[in-house]
Amino acid sequence: MEQFFQQLTNGLAVGAIYALIALGYTMVYGVLKLINFAHGDLFTIGAYLGLTLLTSLALTEHIGPVWGVSVLAVMVMGLVALIGALLDRLAYRPLRESPRLSAVVSALGASIFFQNTVMLIYGARFQVYPQNILPKTAINIFGLYVPLIRILILLASIVMMGALYFFIQKTKVGTAIRAAAIDQGAARLMGIDVNRVILMVFLLGPAMGGVAGLMVGLYYGQINFTMGWVYGLKAFTAAILGGIGNIPGAMVGGILLGVIEAMGAAYLSIAWKDAIAFCVLILILIFRPTGLLGERVAEKV
């Protein structure tokens, strides 16, 4: 029971991180029908920027851990969103009219570029986050202890995902995003500036991804320049699991995948932990390509 509960909360925290990254994939896919391979690397950049800001500004020492981390998160979100918008402008926008696979290659190229930029700036070794940022306490829930950070990650993600959901569903810009996702041509005819919608998507998605990077840094305490693509692939799996192009789907898929992975690692085999997500990916694409709540992906005629 103890182990199950620990794995469950761990899975929920990791799943919340997957969900945050998956949102970026699913929104870009919804609007552009493009798998943004560079998204995982934006997540890495978020983790590294978080580390740099954390150590150079020492915010948490000046204004306390909670405010410090919050301000840090906002800064990371802003910076990574900027990089995301730049990525769209330089690597994807010139390819809007080209065949879709050209954009996929461009995305792969951008991913390689980001990954190696991070490696050249920070070095190839693991970088370590300072250990004393958040209090290392555990919270007692019905007699079982859960580390505080897991709860914070889960809560912060739920708040952010809720805000995003509200934004997409209730605001004018959100409506424009949904319209562009359904039919770009028609949206354009209705007077929606599709390029601005795409820019918006490339600000929101990377902001979420960047914050997820910061969370991984705080949770695991170490980051590496290659981690982006493993997290990226798993988050993409989560997006497919929930149904690609579907925002609540990405949230559900992420959390579900996190829990499946944690349970698989605990009860099946720890050595095969990384393979579990890929098996889920393949099984989902074979048996239910629409995902749990989503759109059709197999070749349509």
Next chain:
Amino acid sequence: MQKKYNGKINPRNAVYTAVAVVLAMLPAFLNPYWVDVLNSIGIYAILALSLNIIVGHAGLFNLGHAAFYAIGAYTAAIINTRFGVPVLWLLPLCALTAGLFALIVARPIIHLRGDYLCIVTIGVGEIVRIALINNVFGMTGGANGIFGIDRPSVFGYTVRSPYQFFYLIWAFAGLTIFLFHLLEYSRFGRALNYLREDEVAAEGSGINTAHYKLACFVVGAAWAGMVGNIYAAKMTIISPESYSFWESVLMFTIVILGGSGSIPGVLLGAFLIIGLPEIFREFANARMLIFGAAMVVMMIFRTQGILPSRPRSYKLSKLRAGEGSP
């Protein structure tokens, strides 16, 4: 390329012949280190040519090619170290296991749309690598891999030095180029190109697209499996890190930057991507950065690669009735 029967020399063919002659003579002027670089280029060239069938000709995005390469290499290593069968005799078996694996894996996923296929092949590649690390069936030696693979021997001569490997590898590359050239201009090659350009139209013209997609996956994988065999024999020690996702990306980059669907393009790509970092060693760390940027720039300004495949042309006078239809 069209066959000329009028005795005139095609300037393109003259250039290819000159390049081949220069390449064949190069080892005489180079030290073992540089010959070894040429060997690496040769291995990647063959791998990229095999991937070119899948990515370039059929337009199927495969980012897990290293898995097939790994299966070939491990087949050779396991059978050679356990049963002592000479490595090169295992070439057909390596092709068979890699091809069979491709058949089993690709069968259920082949209908997926381009970018999904890409993601799934990445997943397959990773699962294979993780399986190798976890010492699956107790045969792959875990993270350390397998060592003590025999040197290959050709007609009783053991191939040992980089110079000898140069001729073995490039002979295989030459054979690959010849066969893949024939394949490109065969009914099979034409069908693959058709389904790359317009799958619906291809299906409508009576091309069994699922069958052809699967067949090209199996051919590409089988060839990569054979390269795996040669690689295992060259290194005498293999381990899972040699088959990481980045190997697949490297092969993919060679095909895309060189010119997908074009044999000269892919060869040039292999020289540029494997060879250039050796020349500019001080920038070796930045090479993937430059390739990444080059991929983006290339897609924007020259989607077809450095040396793109030329459109097929058939002279009317040379066509007999019924010839040239797929």
